[in-house]
Amino acid sequence: MTQTSAAAQPRELPSTWNPADVEAELYQRWLDRGYFTADAHSDKPPFSLVIPPPNVTGSLHIGHAYEHTLMDLLTRRRRMQGYEALWLPGMDHASIAVQALVERQLREEGIDHRELGREGFLERVWQWKEQHGGAILSQMRRLGDGVDWTRERFTMDQGLSRAVQTIFKQLYDDGLIYRAERLVNWSPEMRTAISDIEVEHREVEGELVSMRYGRGENAIEVATTRVETMLGDTAVAVHPDDERYEHLVGTEIELPLTGRTIPVVADSHVDPEFGSGAVKVTPAHDPNDFEIGRRHDLPMPTIMDETGHIAGTGTAFDGMDRFEARVAVREALREQGRIVAEKRPYVHSVGHSSRSKEPIEPRLSLQWFVKVGPLAQAAGDAVRDGRVAVHPPEMAKRYFDWIDNLHDWAISRQMWWGHRIPIWYGPDGQVVCVGPDEQPPTGEGWRQDEDVLDTWFSSGLWPFSTMGWPDDTADLRKFYPTSVLVTGYDILFFWVARMMMLGLYAMKDRDPSRAVPFNVIALHGIVRDPHGKKMSKSAGNTVDPLQWIDDYGTDALRFTLARGANPGADAPMSEEWVAGSRSFVTKLFNATKFALGKEAFVPRALPDRAELTDADRWVLDRTDALTADVEELLEDFQFAKSTEALYHFTWDEFCDWYVELSKVQLDEGGRRAENTRAVLGHVLDVLLRLLHPTIPFVTEALWTALTGRESVVVADWPSPTGGQTDEGAAERISAVRKLITEIRRFRSDQGLKPGQKVAANLDGIPAAGLAEHVPAVRSLAKITEPGEGFTASASIEVGLAPGDVTVELDLSGAIDIAAERKRLAKDLAAAEKELDGTDKKLNNPSFTDKAPAEVVDKIRSRREAAQADIERINARLESLPQA
The missing domain is CATH 1.10.287 (Helix Hairpins)
Structure with a gap:
């Protein structure tokens, strides 16, 4: 890849690396030069990915920082490899979160949002969005996200709203969207249905109440954790083969407190071994009961209104809150002698709203649904036939377990903020679905559906709606399907499945290989604390990535995150590790500053290998091997292994050994010193380019200072030189490293100070083939030539592959x-x-x-x-x- 036309002068490095002084300036320079702006008309091969759109209410948390680091790493690398790289940013309108937030603000002002009406409330929401929404976007800049800000999208902007209306009408016209009464997750506090992903299941302490229906020989015992729902029972179910209740099946028994009788039905869903072997059936308030009710054509009365208050039962409990009614119904049953047993506390799993934190209520409600059967079949086939790869491959089973067992998707929400359902109802029962380029029906009695669409409906269109669909745009032709989706396995079932279904449906007229929304699903885990525990506010183990950026710099945070990113696995994280990464960044900075101080340069061509020392040839071969390893690992999304390889080469081989060996060669002057400057420059050039996608800021400062070129962002991705590996040089350098290490260890054991020099005789050097390396051994091991009267007081024998070397040292007077x-x-x-x-x-x-x-x-x-x-x-x- 060639540099752009603007030439940059080499910049002098500061005495120390202080990230806060340079990161913002470097990021703005990248933006000003348009490095992240993709060209849909270029002839370069495309690479594209879309950001999982964060909520407009959100701020950068450690999970965002983790995922964004990986996405940025992939994008920067592909850009350096010559691809037309697009990383498209944007935000989700987050219906429930934003509506709840603005409603709360209005309450603090003494205003009920219903008093404002729909239009007045939406005006307030848009005001909030403009003033306070999208804080995470500025925080993404601090993280160094190389996104194309010229293509920033919002799920409620005009283009995406048009895409939502278009696909809704297409699905509706194809019979894949319908309206029906079904059981949904209901939030009484927010008065809306919510999706499965917005339900958190927690173990809570409740009570299990056993009670008696009917009388005498016709009595049946049932148990429940929600006594109040018995007001909506329409049957008692037993197993068809349960002889205990054979005489009651088909009869009716008394339902206490209601004045009603209900049938006893036989259903194979009932487990005769559990409890009494009989279960109460409340079809409008329990998922399993709903299915029993459908099989037996039972009435399905809803006994709670949208706020969670008992309603329509004709009992004294009408008007009570569900929790108040739970106590009142139990006590009324007790008064009638109906309570058989009570187990308290009874620990069981209860779904809670992730937004309002209240227990959700399964509730029968009239909602809009997507018929997912054919869509899910297509989404499963795309992975089975290899058009979409799941990485790591073992995660594909999770995908199939979910996609092959999907239920129809409830897409309507009883809210005002969001995409309003484009359905109009006429005065004579007409139902009309209106597309984006159509006029809605007019005249007296026509009204639009009050509900909005589930946020996941619009975010499910994200890979193609952001590129201009339904129009045939240059972006869509160039960058769809996207190359890779980087996302957590925890939302594989929700967001990923929906993108697969809707993308394949919207693009069904394309070639099948071009209809999928992405070619690869690269799954990562969640960030955990150093002990492997999930981070949460209640556990007190959450971390603020922005604070770590303030304390250690963006590069240190990103390096730590990438170093923990094994495919599909959770990543433990600690401040200590970020501090260690800051030390790594400092080490790299100091090594480059040393090289520049010694006038290292990037040669147009490396010196002839015959003129190079063993150390030069060894480090060049190791650099080639590193380049090949990093390339292979990143192609396989092995972020942790590639980062680990870069860390150990940089610290353990280049800084700790080659830089130290180079000092001896530089001191010799002449041709050898000039070659050393070229090798130092070449290795640093390659290393900084390999590290750039992970730690972009420090590598930008160091690489431009080293090369005098414009930016490492648009530099070529390294490739191995292809030279013949010098195994002999590698063996001799290995022997030198071992010899120096053993001498240093012996010196330490003898209590010598690190810089204290002692005389020593080296016996066996010629036989070991290390004569060329004596100056380096003496310099790095701090041992001098023996003088007259030298007498050894201690010695060690170092076993080396080429031959043993005996080191005799005169320690007289060297230690107390x-x-x-x-x-x-x-x-x-x-x-x-x-x-x-x-x-x-x-x-x-x-x-x-x-x-x-x-x-x-x-x-x-x-x-x-x-x-x-x-x-x-x-x-x-x-x-x-x-x-």
């Missing part, structure tokens, strides 16, 4: 023998105390038999470490000269 003995004695006492403590635990059967296996294993590991410390310290004491 008495102080060293005192220090070692203190360490020995601590190690012996640890050994004694672990032995006592491991020799105690009450501990080893009862403690978890992992705890016992940990104690055994501590004992082994203590024993090794004792042996090491004793050996060191024996080696010390006598005072």
